Amino acid sequence: MDSLALLGCFGLRRGAREVRVSGPGQRVLAYLAVHGPTSRAVVAGTLWPDVRQERADGSLRTTVWRLSQDEALTCRNEVLELPSDIAVDVAALRSRALELLAGVTPPPGAGHALACGELLPGWGEEWVRIERERLHQLRLHALESLVDNLLAGRRHAEAMAAATLAVGLAPLRESAHRAVIAVHLAQGDLAHAVLHFRDFEDTLRRECGLVPSVRIRTMLAGNI
Amino acid sequence: MRLRLLDGFRLSHHGRDFDVGRAQQRLLAYLALCGPTARDKIAADLWPDTGADKAMARLRTTLWRLNQLGLALVTADDEALALDRAVHVDLAVTDRARELLPGWYEDWVLAERDRIHRLFLEKLEQLAEDRLRERRYGEAVEFALAAMRAAPLRETPHLLLVRVHIEEGNHCEALAAYLAYRSLLGAEPSPRMRQRVDSIATLSTRTVGQLLASG
Numbered sequence: 222m223d224s225l226a227l228l229g230c231f232g233l234r235r236g237a238r239e240v241r242v243s244g245p246g247q248r249v250l251a252y253l254a255v256h257g258p259t260s261r262a263v264v265a266g267t268l269w270p271d272v273r274q275e276r277a278d279g280s281l282r283t284t285v286w287r288l289s290q291d292e293a294l295t296c297r298n299e300v301l302e303l304p305s306d307i308a309v310d311v312a313a314l315r316s317r318a319l320e321l322l323a324g325v326t327p328p329p330g331a332g333h334a335l336a337c338g339e340l341l342p343g344w345g346e347e348w349v350r351i352e353r354e355r356l357h358q359l360r361l362h363a364l365e366s367l368v369d370n371l372l373a374g375r376r377h378a379e380a381m382a383a384a385t386l387a388v389g390l391a392p393l394r395e396s397a398h399r400a401v402i403a404v405h406l407a408q409g410d411l412a413h414a415v416l417h418f419r420d421f422e423d424t425l426r427r428e429c430g431l432v433p434s435v436r437i438r439t440m441l442a443g444n445i
Numbered sequence: 446m447r448l449r450l451l452d453g454f455r456l457s458h459h460g461r462d463f464d465v466g467r468a469q470q471r472l473l474a475y476l477a478l479c480g481p482t483a484r485d486k487i488a489a490d491l492w493p494d495t496g497a498d499k500a501m502a503r504l505r506t507t508l509w510r511l512n513q514l515g516l517a518l519v520t521a522d523d524e525a526l527a528l529d530r531a532v533h534v535d536l537a538v539t540d541r542a543r544e545l546l547p548g549w550y551e552d553w554v555l556a557e558r559d560r561i562h563r564l565f566l567e568k569l570e571q572l573a574e575d576r577l578r579e580r581r582y583g584e585a586v587e588f589a590l591a592a593m594r595a596a597p598l599r600e601t602p603h604l605l606l607v608r609v610h611i612e613e614g615n616h617c618e619a620l621a622a623y624l625a626y627r628s629l630l631g632a633e634p635s636p637r638m639r640q641r642v643d644s645i646a647t648l649s650t651r652t653v654g655q656l657l658a659s660g
Contacts, residue, residue, distance in 0.1 A: 260453075262547055263544060298453025300544075322584065351593055354590060355591070391618075395615050429616070434615075435614075
């Protein structure tokens with residue numbers, strides 16, 4: 222199975238063989254993996270923004286030629302694309318997350334399956350930053366939606382695991398904390414629900430100078 | 446017959462792709478984008494660097510070659526040429542970025558490419574707005590960030606993101622999104638965006654100025 226890994230760190234495999242890819246090659250493959258088929262002009266303009274167009278086109282041409290030698294990329298009508306037989310880990314993660322967001326009955330371990338590394342850590346380009354945030358947000362929304370579904374099925378322990386995972390990924394995010402509180406309340410544990418709220422309220426004030434929203438207060442109406 | 450101009454030129458009929466020469470591609474694309482047009486205007490637009498007679502001769506050759514494909518693609522009267530009505534042109538804007546005729550730099554392509562890109566952004570923003578109204582926040586954020594990656598400096602996607610975070614009660618993320626946009630711009634975003642941040646700051650123990658300085 223041929224695969225491209227972008228979560229944690231970059232890796233391209235052809236069957237059992239690890240393919241060595243140059244820095245520019247990595248950026249081109251990563252860009253196409255997250256954006257889908259894209260024209261040469263857009264790829265060159267995005268990945269080589271600080272040089273003149275002819276120079277960017279030239280750099281891209283060299284990079285594309287090398288990648289084609291490894292059959293890691295195809296080009297048709299000026300549009301670059303990954304070969305369809307390469308499995309990309311980000312795409313797999315996104316499709317799992319989108320299923321959870323759509324509310325499918327979660328299989329056991331669904332939360333854990335979302336807990337892989339972040340997108341290309343250390344890459345500082347703007348397009349990577351946006352894509353990283355997009356994946357981060359999708360993962361969090363999927364976990365929160367998962368908690369709702371698990372609670373509806375009275376699977377409290379799994380729900381708590383998923384909610385805790387979300388809080389770990391985004392400690393200042395209120396909706397993640399609401400998920401934890403919802404699980405406590407579903408278990409009839411009002412004391413821990415209130416304790417959790419107090420902790421979150423303190424943290425939010427200390428770290429951001431903000432207060433929790435009316436939503437979280439409504440959940441605990443009369444008890445805080 | 447199907448003529449696709451997004452993500453590259455492609456002509457197919459009953460599932461079979463046709464190999465079309467560059468001059469014939471340009472004529473078909475021109476008629477698809479510009480509609481029925483007088484012959485001399487077409488010739489002048491497609492071969493601007495040659496004389497009128499020579500350009501007309503090229504147009505005739507191109508038409509003749511196109512007819513060799515054996516498909517009734519172009520209808521002609523004395524004056525004008527047009528795409529046959531049986532040719533279905535795919536220019537539909539979807540939620541995936543597709544570029545009009547990448548690698549083509551003619552004026553009549555550039556303006557249309559920009560228009561299609563703008564329609565694509567507006568579509569994503571509308572989808573984000575719709576999902577926000579339906580309280581499907583995960584999808585709303587997906588569309589807002591999809592628009593943002595297609596046009597990172599445009600304000601609307603950033604504003605949408607801030608609004609979704611606030612509706613979800615995620616004040617800290619709303620503030621972080623605002624600060625990230627401000628630092629990307631290197632300037633203050635518009636007042637309508639600032640108002641959103643002010644609305645969460647009214648609940649705060651710190652002033653807006655202190656909050657914004659924290660980033």
